[in-house]
Each structure stands twice: as C-alpha cells, then as structure tokens.
Amino acid sequence: MSDPNIPENLKYTNEHEWARVEGNKVTVGITFHAQSTLGDVVYVELPKVGTTIDQGEPFGTVESVKAVSELFSPVSGKVVKVNEELTSAPETLNTDPYGDGWIVEIELSDTSQLSELLDAAAYAKLLKEA
Template structure:
C-alpha cells in the first residue's frame, strides 16, 4: 500500500486536501495515480471558478482511461497548477508535491469535518 501522508485529508474519490487556513491545495492520491497509470493530460478549471463539494472540476487522462476530478470542498478556485500543461507526469512522480492540481478558497469550512483522515483513508484502501 502507498504511503499515506498524515497531514492531509482525503475523499472517497481519492483526492487529497492540504489545509492552509481558508485555502486548500487539492490533488489526487498516490493510489489514484497508480490506478490511472501514466498521466498524459490534465484539464483544470479556470481561476475564479466556483465549485460545490462533489462537483467535477476537470479531468485527468492517462494511457488507460479518462477520469473525472471532484472538488473535496466548496469554494473558489484561486490557483491552478499551470505546470501540468507541459508536465502532466508530475501527477505520477510527485502526487503530493509538484503534481498538485488546484488551490481552493474554501467557502464552508464545516465541510472539512466530512473528509477522511489518513487512518480512515487507509481503511478505505484496505476495503477496496
């Protein structure tokens, strides 16, 4: 099983969220990128887009499949990882680092309690 960073929150759809005050950095987990295989393209929203928790905010395309990306929380997109346009493989090589997807200014911080901690995400993977 992949290492699961303890300082992140997780969704059932295998996105992670790094909470930095009211801004949350979002990416896909190591498990997700392993399931996808080699990532060849990432489509992300425009800065300023407003998302509701669970909304699809883009797609990630690999040699195996195209998958939707889902917002772990409601908020406004304040930054997108432009580097993924030319280096989508960063999602594979550094899913918790350079492979991040978007930064979201959270509009409802109470939703943070609905995300999984590392232990609960580990259980999700065991039962998958």
C-alpha cells in the same frame, strides 16, 4: 505504522483526492493510489481561476494511457490558483502526487465541510476494503 503513500497531514475523499488545508485555502491533488491506478498521466484538464466549485462536483479531468477520470472537489469554494505546470508536464501527477503534482488551490467557502473528509487512517481503511 503509517503508509508513506498516505501522508498524515492531509485529508482525503472517497474518490481519491487529497486536500491540504492552510487557513481558508485548500490545495487539492490526487492520491498516490489514484495515480498508480490510472497509470501514466498524459493530460490534465484544469478549471479556470475564479471558477466556483461545489463539494463533490467534478472540476476537471485526468487523462492517462488507461482512462479518463473526473476530478471531484473535496470542498466548495473559488479556485484561486491552478497548477499550470501540469499542462506541459502532466506526468508530475505520477512522480510527485503530494508535492509538485498539486492540481488546484481553492478558497474555502464552508469550513464545516472539512469534517466530512477522511483522515489518513480512514483513507487507509478505505483502500484496504476496496
């Protein structure tokens, strides 16, 4: 049985980001597990459109009532879109982490990196082992 909090159609990182791949564009957000661990999100620091980011490197931060956590990019590429709504409504990361709570869209520079990401089953296993 699949976990409703781990959508099958996404890829995942060990740092609890998700990636939705559509052609050469990758939409990135944080997982249900990440937002529930963080607690109430109060601020999101977003990169600027046009910023080039590398796989595994920080590209922003999420601040909650409990902690500040860095966001790590699942892929390398150029930021082509940021979710400006999060500036005024950061709690969207809590209420809809896989939908309106997306953070950035990246134009992928190296498709081979996708194979390094976890599928839903591997991510579920990671959570069980944590």
